[in-house]
Amino acid sequence: MTKQLRNLLFAGLAVVLAVACSKPSTSIGGEPIVLGYSNWAGWWPWAIAVEEKLFEKNGVNVEMKWFDGYVQSMETFAAGKIDGNSQTLNDTISFLPGENGGEVVVLVNDNSAGNDQIIADKAIETITDLKGKTVAVEEGVVDDFLLSLALRDVGLSRDDVIIKGMPTDQAATAFAAGKVDAVGAFPPYTGTAMQRDGAHVIASSKEYPGAIPDLLTVSGDLIKERPEDVQKIVKTWWDVREFMAANPEKSEQIMAKRAGIPTAEYEQYKAGTTFFSVDQNLEAFSDGDGMQHMPYAAQKMADFMVSVGFIPEKPDMSNLFDPSFIKTIAAS
Numbered sequence: 001m002t003k004q005l006r007n008l009l010f011a012g013l014a015v016v017l018a019v020a021c022s023k024p025s026t027s028i029g030g031e032p033i034v035l036g037y038s039n040w041a042g043w044w045p046w047a048i049a050v051e052e053k054l055f056e057k058n059g060v061n062v063e064m065k066w067f068d069g070y071v072q073s074m075e076t077f078a079a080g081k082i083d084g085n086s087q088t089l090n091d092t093i094s095f096l097p098g099e100n101g102g103e104v105v106v107l108v109n110d111n112s113a114g115n116d117q118i119i120a121d122k123a124i125e126t127i128t129d130l131k132g133k134t135v136a137v138e139e140g141v142v143d144d145f146l147l148s149l150a151l152r153d154v155g156l157s158r159d160d161v162i163i164k165g166m167p168t169d170q171a172a173t174a175f176a177a178g179k180v181d182a183v184g185a186f187p188p189y190t191g192t193a194m195q196r197d198g199a200h201v202i203a204s205s206k207e208y209p210g211a212i213p214d215l216l217t218v219s220g221d222l223i224k225e226r227p228e229d230v231q232k233i234v235k236t237w238w239d240v241r242e243f244m245a246a247n248p249e250k251s252e253q254i255m256a257k258r259a260g261i262p263t264a265e266y267e268q269y270k271a272g273t274t275f276f277s278v279d280q281n282l283e284a285f286s287d288g289d290g291m292q293h294m295p296y297a298a299q300k301m302a303d304f305m306v307s308v309g310f311i312p313e314k315p316d317m318s319n320l321f322d323p324s325f326i327k328t329i330a331a332s
Contacts, residue, residue, distance in 0.1 A: 028056060032063045033222065033229060036073040036085040039259060041187045041266075041273045042110035042214040043086040045240045047258035048251055054239045060232035066258070069167055071141060077103070077217070084218035084233075088112075089294060090145045090301045092217055096315040101220025105294065106325045107234050108276045108284045109214045114206035115272030116146050117190050119175065120182040122198025128154045130202075133181035134162040136171035140310050142212060143168065143184030145301075148308050149211060150203040158308060175199070187269045188261045206272070210291030211301075213276075213284065223322060234325040241275065278330050285323035294321060 037043040046064050049055055055062040065082060067073035077085035080099030087095075092103055124130060127150045137144045144163075151157055166174065168185050172192040175183035182202070183193050193199055205212045216237070223230055244251040256263040276284065284294045291297045295317075302314045 028059055028061045030061060030226070030229075032061045033084070033226070033233070034063045034065050034082040035216070035218075035233070036065050036067055036077055036082050038067040038070040038073045038086065039188060040070070040086070040214060041115055041255075041259075041269045042112070042275070044255035044258050045109075045237075045244060045251070046086070048240045048243055048254050049236050051254050052243060054236050054243070055233070058232040058236050058239065060229045060236070062233060062236075071138065071167070074141075077219075080219070083222045084216060086214065086216055088142045088145075089213045089215060089298060090211075090305065091141050092215065092320070093298060093302050093305065093315060093317070094140060094311055096317065096320070098219070100222070101224060102319055103217045104220050104223055104319065105215050105217050105285075105321050106223075106230060107216040107237055108281050108294070109216060109237070110276055111210065111274045112142075112186070112205035112212035112214065113209070113272055113274040114204045115190070115269055116143055116184075116186045116205035116212055117193075117201045118143070118147055118150060118182060118184050118203040119190065119193045119199050120202045121178075121196070122200065124181060124202065126154075127151060127203050128156070130182060131156060131160045132162070134164055135182045135184065136164045136166055136174050136180040137184035138168045138171060139163060139165035143186060145305075145310070146203065146205060146208065146212065147184050148304070148310075149208055152304075187272070188259050188265070191261070191265060191268075204272075208291075210297055213294065213297070220319065231325050231328055234329060238278070238329060278326065281326045282323070282330055285321055285326060 037046050050064050073085050074087050074091055074095050076082050078095040078098040096103060137147055148158055164180055168189050171183050172185045172189035174180050175193045176196045185193050218230060252266050253263050256266045283292055286293055287295055289296055298317050305311045306314055
């Protein structure tokens with residue numbers, strides 16, 4: 001072998017080694033698990049897991065995929081194009097069964113405790129005054145659900161108002177511009193809606209405790225094929241919560257950046273989002289009478305959603321909840 005040929009071979013080997021070393025490692029958790037999340041205060045903390053590399057610390061390969069549109073995230077998950085998603089209980093019921101072995105709840109992030117709101121013009125004082133008025137809302141999902149609950153409690157229905165369906169960000173903008181009489185919205189879009197002179201809240205999720213739990217749902221196939229990785233994901237959430245407690249200022253900066261709002265604005269959304277403890281998760285997954293128990297709440301929600309036409313029939317919810325992952329956290 002000539003010296004020139006030998007040098008070429010060594011050079012080629014060096015290039016191969018350099019390329020191999022530059023490739024991202026897939027030894028952590030195998031193929032990436034793709035989880036969706038969107039613009040809701042209870043899901044912003046997932047950005048901390050990304051920023052602080054908490055998934056990596058737990059040895060699981062996760063890609064958090066951000067969706068500008070909440071409905072788009074649910075549609076993508078239901079079509080089996082991602083492995084899990086952040087969504088509410090009532091919206092999860094709407095998209096059952098979904099592809100890839102169905103949709104399964106493995107974690108309660110928080111409960112909406114006032115951040116989901118029906119905001120109205122100053123001329124509208126109560127929910128009753130909405131009769132015949134135009135309400136902008138993202139049809140069939142969380143704040144339409146809240147609107148339906150509030151209307152029911154005063155003897156009205158969605159048929160008694162004029163529903164103008166549009167994505168929540170556009171709905172809030174339309175209300176702020178005076179194009180509709182009221183809007184159903186959640187942070188950060190409530191901030192946009194409240195820019196209208198005289199805008200005020202006439203109903204919120206605070207009046208309906210337990211009605212809007214915000215969840216992490218994953219596919220049944222993911223649980224079947226990679227249960228240990230699902231457990232690591234659930235553990236990562238509690239690492240996020242510990243980080244938030246130890247580093248409140250940095251946490252708020254990360255979350256505000258992900259939400260696209262000034263850090264100071266995050267303060268106004270704190271009270272409207274109740275982050276669940278491990279014990280509250282255990283209670284939520286347990287059987288019992290009351291909206292704090294998700295199996296009970298799901299049945300009540302499904303009945304209501306059929307009655308208002310959100311879904312054509314009550315879906316099979318026998319495999320909707322898997323408490324095993326939160327029970328492992330509690331035991332540890």
